Amino acid sequence: MKVLISGGAGYIGSTVASACLDAGITPVVLDSLVTGRREFARGRAFYEGDIADGGLIDTIFAEHPDIEAVVHCAALIVVPDSVADPVGYYRANVAKSLDFVEHLLRNGCERMIFSSSASIYEAGDDFTVDESSGLAPQSPYARTKAVCEGMFADISATQPIRILSLRYFNPIGADPKMRTGLQLRRPSHALGKMIEAWEEGTPFQVTGTSWPTRDGSxxxxxxxxxxxxxxxxxxxxxxGSFTEDVINLGTGRGTTVRELADAFNEVVERPIEVVETGPRPGDVAGAYTRTELARRLLEWEPRHTVAEGIRHSLEWARIRPEILG
Structure with a gap:
């Protein structure tokens, strides 16, 4: 099998490409390198360009007519940035995704997996959700994902393409073989900020401590x-073995930011100091998923612990300058 991966030189897309290679699936990488890294596409068929570039998409399918599916990972993903620049986020994540699917249809592509987000959910009182839970995206970023899902559902209802949305929860870690990891030197998510605080010897800020969770974070x-x-x-x-069009990808276990910091301090020799501050623009209390559907449909379940994710993130942070400069 051969698969086109948009955003395949980014953190998640490049890791998906590695997992495909390990499973005997050939990835073809498309990335604009706005946030992706050329190094992550090394040794793989790679096209630098935009998902909205119809001529480029046509060239990819002409040169790889055996592509059987697309994994659409290309997107802007930083919540505070989406609050500051909603126009840019809707253009990159929604308008260009619509162009991309139009180009896929023209080239006869019949299968696409869409990288969606759990940030679109309205969490229940116990903070758990499943695929039938209500949606209430709280940031422009999250709304771009919800809009794309609705758009893709309308398209796949009448057009010769089936689109499966995988709603990601909160990725941590790196490829265990250290081929790829977070490309950003200063990532904005909680674990990235912990590593930054640990490296610099500064306090880690828990952004928001008044949420109705078990410890306020x-x-x-x-x-x-x-x-x-x-x-x-x-x-x-x-x-082709199921008809559902949305599947959650998570562990089924909720971890608060304070608990993540505790787990981090159990892994490192020199613990970080934890301080409290207010929430960032677009932040929400959060949620975690019930995992029955992924287990049943995909015959898949997560195998790595939070501690392993922390260890692999730290290992990647140590070698990242050698790989990415």
Whole structure:
């Protein structure tokens, strides 16, 4: 099988590409390198360009007529940035995705997996959700994902393409073989900020401590990025065996930010100091998923712990300058 991965030189897309290679699936990488890294596409068929570039998409399919499916990972993903620049986020994540699907239809592509987000959910009183839970996206970023899902559902209802949305929870870690990891030197998510605080000897700020969670900090479902990637392989291999069009990808366990900091301090020799501050624009209390559907449809379940995700993130942070400069 050959698969086109948009955003395939980014953190998640490149890890999906590695998991595909390990499973005998050939990835073809498309990335604009706005946030992706050329180094992550090394040794793989790679096209630099935009998903909205119809001529480029036509060239890819002409040169790789055996592409059987697309994994659409290309997107802007930083919540505060989406609050500051909603126009840019809607253009990059929605308008260009519509162009992309039009180009896929023209080239006869019949299967696509869409990288969606758990940030679109309205969490219940116990902070758990499943695929039938209500939606209430709280940031422009999250709304771009919800809009795309609705758009893709309308398209796949009448057009010759089936689109499966995988709703990611909170990826951490790196490829265990250290081929790829977070490309950003200063990532904005909680674990990235912990590593930054640990490296610089500064306090880690818990952003928001008045949420109605068990300790007041936000709650998340931290899934190892390699588990996330292997779920894509399972989805590609089982695409035609089910009719559902949305599947959550998480661990089924909620971890608060304070608990993540405690786990971090158990892994490192020199603990970080934890201080409290207010929430960032667009922040929400969070949620974690019930995982029955992914287990049943994909015959998949996560295998890595939060501690392993922290260790792999730290290992990647140490070698990242050698790989990315």
């Amino acid at each position: 936000g709650i998340r479902d931290y899934i190892h990025v390699w588990d996330l990637a292997t779920a894509h392989v399972a989805a590609l291999e089982r695409f």
